[in-house]
Amino acid sequence: MTDESWTVALVRQSDVAFARQVAMKAMTAIGASAIKKTKFVTAVSEIARNAVIYGHGGAITFRVVGIGLHRSVVGECTDRGPGIADMQLALKDGYTTGSGLGLGLSGARRLVDRFDIISSAESGTTVTLESAAR
Amino acid sequence: MSTSGSSPIVTIMGCVIVAIRDDLDDREVLMLQDQLVEEVARVKARGVIIDIASLEIVDTFAGRMLGSMAQMAHMMNARTIVVGMRPAVAMTLVELGMTLDGVETALNADRAMSLILGRRIKPS
Ligand SMILES: Nc1ncnc2c1ncn2[C@@H]1O[C@H](COP(=O)(O)OP(=O)(O)OP(=O)(O)O)[C@@H](O)[C@H]1O
Ligand SMILES: [Mg+2]
Numbered sequence: 393m394t395d396e397s398w399t400v401a402l403v404r405q406s407d408v409a410f411a412r413q414v415a416m417k418a419m420t421a422i423g424a425s426a427i428k429k430t431k432f433v434t435a436v437s438e439i440a441r442n443a444v445i446y447g448h449g450g451a452i453t454f455r456v457v458g459i460g461l462h463r464s465v466v467g468e469c470t471d472r473g474p475g476i477a478d479m480q481l482a483l484k485d486g487y488t489t490g491s492g493l494g495l496g497l498s499g500a501r502r503l504v505d506r507f508d509i510i511s512s513a514e515s516g517t518t519v520t521l522e523s524a525a526r
Numbered sequence: 527m528s529t530s531g532s533s534p535i536v537t538i539m540g541c542v543i544v545a546i547r548d549d550l551d552d553r554e555v556l557m558l559q560d561q562l563v564e565e566v567a568r569v570k571a572r573g574v575i576i577d578i579a580s581l582e583i584v585d586t587f588a589g590r591m592l593g594s595m596a597q598m599a600h601m602m603n604a605r606t607i608v609v610g611m612r613p614a615v616a617m618t619l620v621e622l623g624m625t626l627d628g629v630e631t632a633l634n635a636d637r638a639m640s641l642i643l644g645r646r647i648k649p650s
Binding site for chain 1: 553585587590612613614622
C-alpha cells in the first residue's frame with residue numbers, strides 16, 4: 393500500500409521532459425518491463441506536451457496503485473485550457489489543429505492499459521493514463 | 527560526456543555522427559536538428575548517423591525530427607541512418623502510428639558508416 397504521489401507542474405517544454413523522468417521513475421518503482429516503461433513514458437510525453445501546447449499548462453500527478461505483482465502506475469494530467477470540442481475527432485489518427493502529426497492522443501491511447509479523457513470548456517482537459525508492470 | 531544539453535557532433539570521413547544523449551526536451555531536439563543541418567552543409571557530408579541507443583523513448587516530436595532530418599539531408603545529397611534503436615522504442619513507434627518513412631536504420635554506427643561510404647566509392 394502506498395499514498396505516495398509525485399506531481400510535476402507543466403508550464404514550459406522542459407517540464408514535459410521532467411514529467412517523462414518522473415513517469416520513468418514510477419514505472420521503475422513497480423518493476424515494470426522495458427516495453428511497458430517505454431510505452432507508458434511515451435504516452436505521458438504526448439499528453440503532457442498537449443497540456444503545455446493546447447491546455448495553457450497544468451500538472452501531471454503520478455501514483456502507484458494496487459499491491460504486489462498487480463501494481464500499476466496512474467498518471468493524471470490536468471490543464472486549464474479551452475477543452476476539446478469534438479473528442480471523437482481529436483482521438484482520430486492524423487487529426488491536428490496545430491503543427492503536429494495528430495498522433496499524440498490516439499497513439500497514447502493505444503500505448504496504455506487504461507485511457508480516460510474528460511474535457512470541457514469550463515474545466516479544461518483531464519487525461520488519465522494507467523499502465524501495469526507487465 | 528556532454529555539456530548544457532548538447533550532444534557532441536563529430537564528422538568522420540564525410541559522415542556527420544551524433545550520439546543523442548538521454549532525454550532531450552523539444553527545444554533541444556530542434557537545436558540539435560539545426561546543428562546537424564548546418565554541419566552537413568559545412569562539411570558537404572555524404573551521410574548523417576544518428577545514434578539513439580541511449581534513448582528510452584522516442585515520441586511523436588522526436589520521431590518527426592528524425593523524419594525531417596532525413597528529408598533535409600536527402601535534399602543536400604546526404605543519407606541519414608538511425609542506429610541503436612531499442613526494441614521497445616521500435617514497438618512503441620509502430621503503435622503510435624509513426625512509420626518514419628525515409629529513415630534508414632542500421633545496427634550500429636560501424637555498419638552505417640560502411641553503408642554510407644560504400645555508396646560513395648561505387649562508380650557512377
Ligand atoms: N489538452 C488539450 N487541450 C485542448 N485541446 C487539445 C488538448 N490535447 C489535444 N488537443 C486537441 O486535439 C488535437 C489532437 O491532439 P494530438 O496530440 O493527437 O495531435 P497534435 O498534438 O496536434 O499532434 P502530435 O501530438 O502528433 O504532435 C490537437 O491538435 C488539439 O486540437
Ligand atoms: Mg499532441
